Amino acid sequence: MPGSTLSGPPASGTGGGMTPRTAVPKLVIIMVGLPARGKSYIVRKLCRYLNWLQYETRVFNVGERRRLAGRITELDGDHDKAGASRLGRTLFSSSAAFFDPTDPSLVSVRDDIALETLDELLDWLSSRENSSIGILDATNSTRERRERVLSRIRRSTCTCTSTGILFLESCCFDRDILDQNFRLKLQGPDYRTQDPDRGLEDFRQRVAFYEKSYVPLGEAEEQERIPYLQVIDVGRKINTHLIQGFLSSRIVEYMLNFNLSKRQIWIFCGGESTDDSVGRIGRPSDLTEAGRHYAASLVRFIHEQREQWEANRERKMCWVQNNHEPAEFAPGGGQARSQDPPGTAADRSPHRPLNLCIWTSTMPQTVQTVSGFSDVLFPKSEMKMLDDLNAGDMAGLTFDDIAALHPAVHAARKQHKLLYRWPGLGGECYLDLIERLRPVILELERRKDHLLVVTHRAVVRVLLSYFLDLRRDDLAEMVIPKNWGFLLEPAPYGIEFSAYSYQPVSGTFRLEPEVSRGRFLPGSILQSGSKEVEG
Amino acid sequence: MPGSTLSGPPASGTGGGMTPRTAVPKLVIIMVGLPARGKSYIVRKLCRYLNWLQYETRVFNVGERRRLAGRITELDGDHDKAGASRLGRTLFSSSAAFFDPTDPSLVSVRDDIALETLDELLDWLSSRENSSIGILDATNSTRERRERVLSRIRRSTCTCTSTGILFLESCCFDRDILDQNFRLKLQGPDYRTQDPDRGLEDFRQRVAFYEKSYVPLGEAEEQERIPYLQVIDVGRKINTHLIQGFLSSRIVEYMLNFNLSKRQIWIFCGGESTDDSVGRIGRPSDLTEAGRHYAASLVRFIHEQREQWEANRERKMCWVQNNHEPAEFAPGGGQARSQDPPGTAADRSPHRPLNLCIWTSTMPQTVQTVSGFSDVLFPKSEMKMLDDLNAGDMAGLTFDDIAALHPAVHAARKQHKLLYRWPGLGGECYLDLIERLRPVILELERRKDHLLVVTHRAVVRVLLSYFLDLRRDDLAEMVIPKNWGFLLEPAPYGIEFSAYSYQPVSGTFRLEPEVSRGRFLPGSILQSGSKEVEG
Structure with missing residues (x-):
């Protein structure tokens, strides 16, 4: 409940009261992780939970902005001009080439798209009284990108009221989960119109580009005292760092209860x-x-x-x-x-x-x-x-x-x-x-x-x-x-x-x-x- | 509430009902960590919380058993005989010499004491209908010791009803917390009657012995799919592995909320x-x-x-x-x-x-x-x-x-x-x-x-x-x-x-x-x- 700590709404007496509107806590969640590590799955679920708890939460997806930018470039006819044309087509096709970490101009374009999305998030968080949690859904898989994101938040005028920060990384080492995620990606917006084999090949190339420069959360964030939550293999392991805030605690508590079992x-x-x-x-x-x-x-x-x-x-x-059941002990007892x-x-x-x-x-x-x-x-x-x-x-x-x-x-x-x-x-x-x-x-x-x-x-x-x-x-x-x-x-x-x-x-x-x-x-x-x- | 999942006691209708006694979930918590890492502080607090939740919880402390064994040896007059005498005096004095990992006879005596304490725990857990959680408070800082503990639990007849296992490690890298813990140790049962400088010297030697063979929880436990919870610097970092059970989830949730601030x-x-x-x-x-x-x-x-x-x-x-506050962002907002x-x-x-x-x-x-x-x-x-x-x-x-x-x-x-x-x-x-x-x-x-x-x-x-x-x-x-x-x-x-x-x-x-x-x-x-x- 916005403004209250963990109670229902305050009211005078035991009944007939109305919730007084108090200031809403604000938090920026910055996703981290290679493509196809289940980030968007986590984000959607978390967003649903937080909104249900009545903390107004919104996801700002960098991939969507990239695709939109590509379409706009295309519609502008820029793809006919030299220079912008390669970029425009790359954006529009979402092809792996766009994710080449060795091409500084592409790195810079990708950074710009991510930071514009972040600006949109910060703007939403500051301009609306009830907005509470903004989630930046992107890979943010390099130290440099995360530094740029942090310094943008630090400089932002929106954070004149206190705004919390939480990095949330999804890692995946389990081959079965990864294969499944790769297959799901081919049904996603970047690939669903393509030939599956070519799509898979392109996507593997994109992931390979990311892997070259990927640095998981860890020592650097710890030295800078940045709170983080790392989810490995859909909750097989959970690592947390400096989780102290009310909303962050709620989020960790929720993430501890993830599982992928099919059931009714x-x-x-x-x-x-x-x-x-x-x-x-x-x-x-x-x-x-x-x-x-x-x-x-x-x-x-x-x-x-x-x-x-x-x-x-x-x-x-x-x-x-699912290879992630705890070991069984003793006859009859698991x-x-x-x-x-x-x-x-x-x-x-x-x-x-x-x-x-x-x-x-x-x-x-x-x-x-x-x-x-x-x-x-x-x-x-x-x-x-x-x-x-x-x-x-x-x-x-x-x-x-x-x-x-x-x-x-x-x-x-x-x-x-x-x-x-x-x-x-x-x-x-x-x-x-x-x-x-x-x-x-x-x-x-x-x-x-x-x-x-x-x-x-x-x-x-x-x-x-x-x-x-x-x-x-x-x-x-x-x-x-x-x-x-x-x-x-x-x-x-x-x-x-x-x-x-x-x-x-x-x-x-x-x-x-x-x-x-x-x-x-x-x-x-x-x-x-x-x-x-x-x- | 024993037997129920997360509700209060079942009752017929909304009132006047009595809690039916149903079977109680059982869990063995095995502490891990070098001396002076706050294990006993965590254990005491956790035990208090779990008992308050009405899960009957008891701590089985290996150090106490060691001291008791030492006193018995002394009272038996064994200290006059060769062979047992060195052991007896060592036990009684709790001197660092007893913790020498290079002396196989001492390793074996220490293992025996730990396993006897574990037997006592397993016996308590199996023989009493309402006993729910037994905590083995010891260093268990080597792979070998932990293997012995696990295989003893596996073989134990008490676990014919299903009994969960959770390793709980406390690590400490923060020098200030460590110094404080060392000082507190000198007021504890092993050292309070000794000269503080000599006590500190002896205790440092004891810790050095442990450090030689210490292996933190990690890969080995992950390969064997053993659930664990690792607490670093009193909650600055929390790492979990395969936490899925109801009681384990409750414990992690509690441990996430530790802090050492002085307040009223x-x-x-x-x-x-x-x-x-x-x-x-x-x-x-x-x-x-x-x-x-x-x-x-x-x-x-x-x-x-x-x-x-x-x-x-x-x-x-x-x-x-306390150096573990998250970094501050933005003017006026922490x-x-x-x-x-x-x-x-x-x-x-x-x-x-x-x-x-x-x-x-x-x-x-x-x-x-x-x-x-x-x-x-x-x-x-x-x-x-x-x-x-x-x-x-x-x-x-x-x-x-x-x-x-x-x-x-x-x-x-x-x-x-x-x-x-x-x-x-x-x-x-x-x-x-x-x-x-x-x-x-x-x-x-x-x-x-x-x-x-x-x-x-x-x-x-x-x-x-x-x-x-x-x-x-x-x-x-x-x-x-x-x-x-x-x-x-x-x-x-x-x-x-x-x-x-x-x-x-x-x-x-x-x-x-x-x-x-x-x-x-x-x-x-x-x-x-x-x-x-x-x-």
């Missing part, structure tokens, strides 16, 4: 409760007959899905061969498993299905929804962190009741759903919920098991907003259709998302292809679902 | 509220006249204390010269400060007093208690995480009311205060509170500013139990005398603790020397305070 994360609301059936909000409540029917259907559905997944396991297991609650972490051997862990809130409507799953086969955890948004004094009322009996509360909440904290003991706003769910997200990211999370509408909203990269306003306004469930599958370029609607008559869940197909559009597609009580 | 952490309850004055629990409530008097006194007291601290600043600043909410982090320049930050809950009784502090001079944060233990449906009742109206609730809570969750929406138990306060503790440890935390009795209890290393039963039963405040000052060998009692007539706070003197005794001294409502 299912997110469902609990079945209909007695309170749900009459529109009352926020209380512990038992399932209705309809809710129990839904619960039984969910058990069947998840079992089917799990079988299907196991049947396709070979091609699903991991994007890359290192990887041992520190999870016993029985919950998956045995990674090909002969055993991947574990499915079930997380619910502590409220009966979610606990009862998963009661049909075997306690022996499915490790279950009840988490207070997954409890419904606490409605304080309004718990047990319907929204109509609130409008009629507490019109001021109703109006204030309607206007600022994200920041408005329900009045009364324990009352929360959406920002409180984000802070409460932060450890849940970290644990979701750390796990390599399948997960089934059964929780409440407001919590589903906040969890989905993390995975789908929704911003403030979309988050609070997003409508979750009744009895829909969501599947998130980590993939090399982000998250694959599917939505399933419950069919009460047949007791099945149906894939909703319009929602699942392509990218999820914030606030639009899901809003087209059935009319829903707000929450 | 004040913990107070809010002043008397209207509810307090009639014994009602758990609700937001305004201060009474007496409460406002207390609040005004607190402002004066903290101002005085801060002035005194600044006057003594020279000798208080830091135990060691790197160290930048990522804290602006204005909250301290300027470390000698010309400016160390900042005092004020954290309260979101409830009026604590917010009003600090309203007399200038908002300009003291950065204030209201944190939902510092709110009172949520009493659910019992909020607003007195303990007598609860006994009379809800005798079953009253009895159940009395019996298992730690695990019993108040019934009703949002109701919590002490374990829930620990989980809620975990990020507060991490932030307390990360900060280098003075802090004034004004919160509620149950929260004070949980925070103090962390700093004072209280165990389960002490925690819930500990009596916090009315209107007392507590000062925690990080020091090289732990935490310096003082208690202050409020004097309503004079509006002052008086140091309570019986409580402050020496170590705090759990459950005894504080219980001798004035009779108090439970909570």
